[in-house]
Amino acid sequence: MRDLLDRALGAYLGMAIGDALGATVEFMRPREIAQAYGVHRDIIGGGWLKLSRGQVTDDTTMSLALGGALLQGGSPALAALAHGDDTLVRHIGQAYVQWFKARPVDCGNTCRRGILRFMVEGTLEGPLNPGDGGNGALMRNLPAVLATLGHDALFEQLSLAQARLTHHHPLSDAATLGLGQLLRLLLGGLDHAGCQAWVSQWVADNPSFRLTPYRGRATAYVVDTVQTVLHYLTLHDDFEAALVATVNQGDDADTTGALVGMLAGARCGAARLPSRWLKRLQPDVKRAVTDQTCGLLALTGRTP
Numbered sequence: 001m002r003d004l005l006d007r008a009l010g011a012y013l014g015m016a017i018g019d020a021l022g023a024t025v026e027f028m029r030p031r032e033i034a035q036a037y038g039v040h041r042d043i044i045g046g047g048w049l050k051l052s053r054g055q056v057t058d059d060t061t062m063s064l065a066l067g068g069a070l071l072q073g074g075s076p077a078l079a080a081l082a083h084g085d086d087t088l089v090r091h092i093g094q095a096y097v098q099w100f101k102a103r104p105v106d107c108g109n110t111c112r113r114g115i116l117r118f119m120v121e122g123t124l125e126g127p128l129n130p131g132d133g134g135n136g137a138l139m140r141n142l143p144a145v146l147a148t149l150g151h152d153a154l155f156e157q158l159s160l161a162q163a164r165l166t167h168h169h170p171l172s173d174a175a176t177l178g179l180g181q182l183l184r185l186l187l188g189g190l191d192h193a194g195c196q197a198w199v200s201q202w203v204a205d206n207p208s209f210r211l212t213p214y215r216g217r218a219t220a221y222v223v224d225t226v227q228t229v230l231h232y233l234t235l236h237d238d239f240e241a242a243l244v245a246t247v248n249q250g251d252d253a254d255t256t257g258a259l260v261g262m263l264a265g266a267r268c269g270a271a272r273l274p275s276r277w278l279k280r281l282q283p284d285v286k287r288a289v290t291d292q293t294c295g296l297l298a299l300t301g302r303t304p
């Protein structure tokens with residue numbers, strides 16, 4: 001039990017760390033990063049969003065919005081969802097609306113479009129859209145994984161429902177379920193070798209995401225994002241090595257950083273996250289992430 005809490009906390013804090021670290025170099029090319037920083041390895045804020053040191057972006061704050069809605073609904077709302085009641089999904093949509101109205105530091109175009117559609121039409125998903133292949137649904141799915149541990153069907157149902165509020169695209173769906181499944185396995189104790197084996201098999205089953213040879217693209221297109229995340233996650237067992245290599249690839253570095261931080265953080269556990277990074281996170285974010293981790297695990301009956 002303590003192991004699970006340590007790994008879950010490692011995932012959520014690791015995600016916030018990756019977001020804060022990567023945001024400094026978001027939309028930069030690897031060569032520009034090298035010129036400006038040598039190797040970018042410190043949480044210093046700045047970047048195109050002009051962040052304060054340790055500030056996180058939409059990747060973390062949308063996850064917190066999702067986690068908040070799941071905690072508010074609690075186990076009864078999850079049980080109702082399992083029986084086909086979509087009240088919880090509606091509440092998640094409202095949480096995204098509240099998040100949007102609070103003027104977040106950043107909001108992706110597809111997320112904005114989806115949230116506005118939900119506000120105007122009240123629909124829980126838009127039609128299948130070739131333009132919805134961004135990583136915005138994938139990046140915020142961690143709370144759905146924690147809230148459904150041990151419940152395979154509910155994990156898939158909740159992940160797809162929260163994702164489709166803003167993104168309706170088969171590759172977004174596949175990536176959200178795939179990385180969600182990998183996170184579940186890492187929370188259960190999957191090690192580096194197991195992680196490598198799982199990734200090879202998943203990529204064989206989902207050839208759109210094939211990552212050898214690695215093409216070095218790290219854009220917000222969900223295929224580029226997933227390739228970068230899985231490439232560096234399987235290349236480096238060490239949390240810091242994996243995350244530094246990822247964000248120095250630039251482009252959507254806060255999101256690739258958040259996802260590698262999440263997966264590598266689950267693999268190593270919170271106790272082994274680099275303390276110099278942990279110290280830099282804003283205290284209110286650290287507190288919210290810690291509270292949500294405990295609360296979401298408790299929803300599955302795995303009370304920390």
Ligand code: MN
Nearest residue numbers: 057058059254
């Ligand atoms: Mn972001």
Ligand code: MN
Nearest residue numbers: 252253254255
């Ligand atoms: Mn981003």
